[in-house]
Amino acid sequence: MTTHAFDEIVIEKIKDKSALFQMLSQEVSKVIVGQRDVISFIEMAILCEGHILLEGVPGVAKTTIIKAVNKAIGLDFARIQFTPDLLPADLIGTLVYNPKTQEFQTKKGPIFAHLVLADEINRAPAKVQAALLEAMQERQVTIGSITFALEKPFLVFATQNPVEQEGTYRLPEAQVDRFLFKLLVGYPTKQQEQLLLQRTLNLDEIQPVITKKDIFEAQQLIEQIYVDEKIRAYIVDLIFATREPERYNLKKIAPFLLYGVSPRATLSLFCSAKAHAFLKHRHFVIPDDVKAVAPAVLRHRVALTYEAEAEGVHADNLIQDILATVPAP
Secondary structure, eight states: OOHHHHHHHHHHHHHHHHHHHHHHHHHHTTTOOSOHHHHHHHHHHHHHTOEEEEEOOTTSSHHHHHHHHHHHHTOOEEEEEOOTTOOHHHHHEEEEEETTTTEEEEEEOTTSSSEEEEETGGGSOHHHHHHHHHHHHHSEEEETTEEEEOOSSOEEEEEEOSSOOTTOOOOOHHHHTTEEEEEEOOOOOHHHHHHHTTOOOOGGGOOOOOOHHHHHHHHHHHHHSBOOHHHHHHHHHHHHHHHOGGGGTOGGGGGGEEEOOOHHHHHHHHHHHHHHHHHTTOSBOOHHHHHHHHHHHHTTTOEEOHHHHHTTOOHHHHHHHHHHHSOOO
């Protein structure tokens, strides 16, 4: 088989599989009004097997979006309501003594699912966050002295409320960095709100359109999407602009940046740009793919100074300045 013939086959597979994810969007839209960008980013997270942090005020359908997506892909699902009195054992499981056998048996927790909804994740204390951290990064958990691998795909979709801070714990930077995207779920438009009144929020209307096998095959196709060296260099430039803004004619934002993003952000930007190209039915990445995913990849990783907070400068403002200044190929 020639290289050209192989490329043609890959291109056709990308078109076929990306059409499946288009069907996923259509199914979710039966229940969810608007939020197309959020749904697209959830699809990209599935393609990159990455975790998502959804932030929005109560009632904007953060939890419903996740449930709707899972209904359309049919993965094992677990919803965990995070509370201040939650224990690590409530999340990962524990050892239970069996008086008949006089032995300890492992009782696995809800973390042993393909898709875990961590509702109001910032309400759990540090010990629970630490247990979740191992699962998110290593795709494994330790119960007693035994380590269990988590079955693939393993995705954590977490929600948090940006307004109510009473009874919450700030997520550690190490954990925040584990999230592929931070998505801001806003209010619907007036037209969408009117349409919402005509809908019945019945998740039973959603039919499974993607299987676990489809997900694995799509993830393999993502690895084969072509990324030119100039695009790779552009991604690295965007990352280094958060670390050394003066070198990229960004002196005006330097006082607002405490430190730049990690190498994990580089890998996240690289994979999500390929996933964005995939959803656009393309087998190659263009600069617009990188620009489209950059805010969601970087906004939770950019550390701001007290000066930025005092002047009301948000991470998204700095990211837009970087995208506008760093030359694209």
